[in-house]
Amino acid sequence: MAIIKQFIFEFRWRFLRWSLGIRPNFQNPKENGEYGEWLGRRFLRKKGFSILFSNWRSQKDRRNEIDLICMDNEILVFIEVRARSENSFTTGFETLGKRKRNALLSSFKAYLKENLNAPSTYRFDVIEVDLPAQAKGKVELFHHENIAIFRDSLH
Numbered sequence: 001m002a003i004i005k006q007f008i009f010e011f012r013w014r015f016l017r018w019s020l021g022i023r024p025n026f027q028n029p030k031e032n033g034e035y036g037e038w039l040g041r042r043f044l045r046k047k048g049f050s051i052l053f054s055n056w057r058s059q060k061d062r063r064n065e066i067d068l069i070c071m072d073n074e075i076l077v078f079i080e081v082r083a084r085s086e087n088s089f090t091t092g093f094e095t096l097g098k099r100k101r102n103a104l105l106s107s108f109k110a111y112l113k114e115n116l117n118a119p120s121t122y123r124f125d126v127i128e129v130d131l132p133a134q135a136k137g138k139v140e141l142f143h144h145e146n147i148a149i150f151r152d153s154l155h
Contacts, residue, residue: 033053036083036129043127043141044070059114064107076122083129093126093144135138
């Protein structure tokens with residue numbers, strides 16, 4: 001129980017620090033991903049999105065995970081956040097290879113099966129977060145809306 005309390009404390013402390021403008025040092029990939037998702041949530045709220053879930057996981061298969069599930073007016077939006085260093089050779093969007101697309105498609109289908117009251121209109125967005133190489137550098141976000149990367153239908 002003490003380990004869980006410590007984890008929750010550290011997690012909340014991170015969010016508090018980020019809210020105060022104290023950024024990570026961009027050396028820890030796991031923390032970079034969490035920071036990227038935090039920035040993505042903040043960005044979407046400013047755009048008027050309602051965030052339903054962060055890091056949603058299927059009850060039937062915990063491997064099925066979706067970074068963010070939001071509502072944009074009446075449209076359900078599945079969002080993948082890709083945080084990358086600005087020095088990366090590829091963009092976050094380009095890292096959505098076949099294996100990742102298949103995993104996302106499986107996750108989206110699982111969500112729709114498990115949430116029968118989900119809206120009938122939905123789309124897939126990608127948020128790219130370009131993290132600076134230096135802690136004082138500028139973070140850039142790119143929101144790609146309604147991405148068509150699947151050959152199969154979600155139905």
